[in-house]
Amino acid sequence: MGEIQVETENKKYEPKIAAFLCNWCSYAGADLAGVGRIQYPATIRTIRVPCSGRINPLYVLKAMANGADGVLVSGCHPGDCHYISGNYVARRKFALIKSLLNHVGLEEDRISFSWVSAAEGGRFAEVVKGVTERVSTLGPNNGIFKVVDGGAADE
Amino acid sequence: MSKIINDIRETARQLLAEGKVDVVIGYEKGSLPLKATPCFVHSSEGVDSLIWDETCENNLATYAAKTPGKKAIVAKGCDSRALAVLLQENQLVRDDLYIIGVSCHGVIDQRRIGAEVGEILEASISDGKISVKGMEGDKEYLFTEVKDATCRTCRYPNPVMEDLHIGDTIEVAQGAAAFADVEALENKSDNERQEYFKEQMSKCIRCYACRNACPLCYCQECFVDCNSPRWLTGGVNRAENLLFQAGRVMHLAGRCVDCGACSRACPQGVDIRALNRKMTKDVYVMYNHESGISEEGKPALNEYSANDPEQFLVKE
Numbered sequence: 001m002g003e004i005q006v007e008t009e010n011k012k013y014e015p016k017i018a019a020f021l022c023n024w025c026s027y028a029g030a031d032l033a034g035v036g037r038i039q040y041p042a043t044i045r046t047i048r049v050p051c052s053g054r055i056n057p058l059y060v061l062k063a064m065a066n067g068a069d070g071v072l073v074s075g076c077h078p079g080d081c082h083y084i085s086g087n088y089v090a091r092r093k094f095a096l097i098k099s100l101l102n103h104v105g106l107e108e109d110r111i112s113f114s115w116v117s118a119a120e121g122g123r124f125a126e127v128v129k130g131v132t133e134r135v136s137t138l139g140p141n142n143g144i145f146k147v148v149d150g151g152a153a154d155e
Numbered sequence: 156m157s158k159i160i161n162d163i164r165e166t167a168r169q170l171l172a173e174g175k176v177d178v179v180i181g182y183e184k185g186s187l188p189l190k191a192t193p194c195f196v197h198s199s200e201g202v203d204s205l206i207w208d209e210t211c212e213n214n215l216a217t218y219a220a221k222t223p224g225k226k227a228i229v230a231k232g233c234d235s236r237a238l239a240v241l242l243q244e245n246q247l248v249r250d251d252l253y254i255i256g257v258s259c260h261g262v263i264d265q266r267r268i269g270a271e272v273g274e275i276l277e278a279s280i281s282d283g284k285i286s287v288k289g290m291e292g293d294k295e296y297l298f299t300e301v302k303d304a305t306c307r308t309c310r311y312p313n314p315v316m317e318d319l320h321i322g323d324t325i326e327v328a329q330g331a332a333a334f335a336d337v338e339a340l341e342n343k344s345d346n347e348r349q350e351y352f353k354e355q356m357s358k359c360i361r362c363y364a365c366r367n368a369c370p371l372c373y374c375q376e377c378f379v380d381c382n383s384p385r386w387l388t389g390g391v392n393r394a395e396n397l398l399f400q401a402g403r404v405m406h407l408a409g410r411c412v413d414c415g416a417c418s419r420a421c422p423q424g425v426d427i428r429a430l431n432r433k434m435t436k437d438v439y440v441m442y443n444h445e446s447g448i449s450e451e452g453k454p455a456l457n458e459y460s461a462n463d464p465e466q467f468l469v470k471e
Contacts, residue, residue: 057405058378058386061398078461088459096408096437096456098467103341103433104401105349114469127471144349144356147394 015069019044025076032121040125053086064145070135109134159322177224188278212262214416216370231259233414235314236447237370256317261306305415359396368420409455
């Protein structure tokens with residue numbers, strides 16, 4: 001028991017970050033980072049979505065409720081959307097989500113949005129590094145959305 | 156009896172007699188003092204129950220899409236804005252709708268009265284004065300003292316669209332929308348805001364009265380009722396209450412007409428408008444968009460522009 005205690009204390013805190021990546025750009029960008037063997041922290045749990053326009057604000061909230069320490073949402077650069085306008089529509093939504101969640105008292109850096117193209121493997125690694133660093137500084141999510149009793153039994 | 160009520164009844168009688176509409180949606184006296192209730196008049200015999208005063212607090216647009224057939228609807232400013240959004244979203248057919256417009260001076264905030272005199276037993280309104288008999292005492296109020304918070308900042312007391320106007324119109328000072336209440340909250344620290352919303356959300360019992368009163372919450376299946384994925388558990392706790400309220404506000408982004416029906420419907424006095432107003436302000440500031448001010452146009456999130464603000468992105 002004592003040993004385990006020591007181990008957890010010494011172990012550096014690693015946040016869990018839910019990363020919603022669009023299929024056409026950011027997911028491919030993450031893939032390129034992998035193929036290029038670019039190192040970045042293993043803190044993200046990737047969830048592939050068809051387009052950043054597919055992001056439902058509830059995804060972000062539910063990730064927080066289920067105990068994610070941070071959320072990263074990434075899609076194609078504006079103008080490069082595979083579906084022409086998906087990320088333009090998403091952009092308005094993201095700006096409002098971010099502002100509202102900050103208003104109810106969620107820390108600014110818990111939720112991050114970025115545009116990463118399929119060619120930007122290096123940049124993807126940078127983004128994950130940056131996000132991980134900021135979320136680590138904030139510490140674990142015991143915030144306002146986390147459902148303490150474990151929340152819903154998800155199907 | 157006021158001329159406005161007379162005119163509303165006369166109009167309803169005519170419309171029903173001529174067969175122009177199947178039903179007139181209006182207000183009638185409720186079973187509780189200071190509380191009018193929505194009323195559906197199907198034949199000209201029933202028109203005499205229609206009323207209009209400062210207790211007509213429901214947003215009747217809520218019932219417009221749910222009521223089949225051709226309908227006439229008594230609409231104040233915010234009701235008409237909600238109707239405009241519903242039309243923009245193809246939830247209503249304009250030809251099936253006859254809008255009886257009335258200008259509104261605001262509705263009474265019963266909670267404010269109830270907080271002072273206890274449960275309201277009897278009340279009467281005359282000449283802008285409200286006399287109330289309550290469980291814990293009697294009091295007389297000026298209407299302006301007990302006007303609902305949303306009505307104090309109302310910029311559209313006159314219907315934005317109508318087929319017929321009854322009564323006078325109200326002069327409003329034109330100018331940019333004011334968000335003093337939102338700014339006051341914004342100026343507080345993150346922690347203070349977090350505490351404020353924690354306190355508010357611990358009051359919520361998730362009865363969904365806010366959702367049911369809202370004219371623009373019309374999803375066939377609300378996300379709170381959805382079983383797969385299950386966004387919310389059945390239990391009521393503060394975190395989930397916030398998830399519900401924040402989720403609802405996001406669904407109303409760029410659509411909310413700030414009628415205040417949600418707050419008035421809330422049995423727990425949760426400050427729901429604090430969230431809605433913040434969203435309204437953001438949409439107004441970022442996209443220069445006000446919802447439901449005309450039949451044309453689209454809700455803010457159905458549109459985009461190439462140079463929408465992007466300050467929310469990460470720095471990398």
